[in-house]
Amino acid sequence: MQLEVSVLGKPVATLDSPTGFEHVLTYYPGLNAEDFVSLLMPVQTKSYSYPELHPLFQMNLPEGFLLSILQEQLGPHIGASPLSLLSVIGRNMIGRVQVSAPGANLDVAPSSIEVKEILKGDNGEEAFIDLVKKYATSGVSGVVPKFLSPEAKRQFLKASVATPRYIIKGSSQKLPYLALNEHLSMEVSRTAGFDTAKTEVSEDGQALLVHRFDVNEVTGTRLGMEDICSLLLLRPAQKYEATWERVVKQVKAFVPTENRQMELEKLIGTLLLTYALGNADCHAKNLALLYTSFEDVRVAPVYDMLSITVYDDYAKNPPGLSISGRKTWHPGKTLQQFAQIQAGIKPADFKLLLERICDAIVKVTPEVMAHAKDKSGFREVGKRMVHRWNEGINSLTYKTSILVPDLKVNLDAAGFSEVVIAKPVKPEKIGKSSLLASKK
Structure with a gap:
């Protein structure tokens, strides 16, 4: 499988894995110096070979809960190779680089998300899982969102989904009000005068909108x-x-x-x-x-x-x-x-x-x-x-x-009761059967 790499919508290179392990990025001829894909890969005639997927592309690969959603919605073969996964998510990566099949339309927008509904609606764990499930596959044609297996849902601890203007984050039963926690922590950073990503928290405190700082809010240009x-x-x-x-x-x-x-x-x-x-x-x-x-x-x-x-x-x-x-x-x-x-x-x-x-x-x-x-x-x-x-x-x-x-x-x-300090959860013992007799 050979994919095309674009910078700010301009095709600049091919990405291939001839052996299935080594990955090769080759720039097209006649490019400008500013058309570079990565700070580690300036424009040059010689190909960039790497023993696995190049770090910039690894940075954008989904993992954990989001990967399990893609595999359940699109089939287990997604994620079998890095390039197959990139071919699905490569148009919606963070930053100014996009990866797609050669000649693909890069301007196909994913499903829109109604921000007001998130800020004022139900953002419990199940609702957020449905949101991620819908949006994660929205850039893939012919896909109808399916139900998630219990195994996939169990992976949900912390999750986020990127849209053209926002990173949307949720909370979970194990990490309650994680969104509100992050919003208030980010508020400390803002109040201290540090350059800080803009955040909006939902009324129920369970969802967080992070304004994407790799996008110019005025022009929409990607950084x-x-x-x-x-x-x-x-x-x-x-x-x-x-x-x-x-x-x-x-x-x-x-x-x-x-x-x-x-x-x-x-x-x-x-x-x-x-x-x-x-x-x-x-x-x-x-x-x-x-x-x-x-x-x-x-x-x-x-x-x-x-x-x-x-x-x-x-x-x-x-x-x-x-x-x-x-x-x-x-x-x-x-x-x-x-x-x-x-x-x-x-x-x-x-x-x-x-x-x-x-x-x-x-x-x-x-x-x-x-x-x-x-x-x-x-x-x-x-x-x-x-x-x-x-x-x-x-x-x-x-x-x-x-x-x-x-x-x-x-x-x-405030009249609050004494703080119950967080206590680490004891790791589950793997392989120990409840049928075994206890030690005396």
Whole structure:
């Protein structure tokens, strides 16, 4: 199978897998330098061979719940090879690159989604599964959405679906009010003055609309986007194997000199938010670069920022990426030293970043409390968020001159009961039969 690769709607290359393992990208002749597919693959006459699918395309492959939906709706052969999967989803990828059969119409729009219905309607787990099921196959002709098997539904924990203007995210029974959690966490980032993806949360707190930041909202023009995972030549499954040192190295490698310091400061802001909010899910796929050319590369806005450790399944998870060889929520002076040595952030500027985050958390906490009062199902999650944020800012400001209030006072003032701290779920023992006699 040979596919065609387009940049901003212009066919620029072929993508093939002659052996079934090695993948080869070959640019067409007569292209301009700005027609490059990836920051790792400038336009050249020699083909780019890779032992598996090139990292940029791996970045866009669906996995987990979304992949199971595609396989159940389109047949198990989808996903048997990366190219067969790309042939289905390649026209609707994140960024400015599209992949399709040669000569295919790239302008066929997927089904439209009524935003108002999401913001004001039912967004429970079943409703969101139906939404994903409908939209995931909407760009494929002749497909009638089918019922999902119980096995596929069991994979639903966290899921999202990309539309031309939004990334739509849902919540689940295991991660209740995940959408509201992320919206409020992103609100901290916005309030702190960081470049942050715009979000809208549904009235029931169960669905989140993230405005796509790889699309110019005025012109609709796509920006190039590559996550750090792909730029490090890591498979998506290796997203936790990167380090903050390697992340900084990639920013320095691709961001032009004149903007580099500003972009490094944005990155350090994301790092500090991760520790303040307890985002154990900040990995190499949740950090990215945006670009229009090699001369215009910048760090993507803050996205996928949330207090994930308030949920039992993530309660004991360490930070997603190591720093100075460690993954700990109590880094001491490590973050300041890292920011100064690796990113050139002066101690005074580092302190200002901390103060901005602490002030933002103090300002957003009443909003968390208001939702906790209004939505009984969110109450325990909201209480845990306030408790976790309180721990976060106290840990970050320990042995500094920054004074932070005790956020737990808000819980007491609201008359809420004591916070039930998230407890890690014990892993299920595989292969142990209930018929076996117990040990004495």
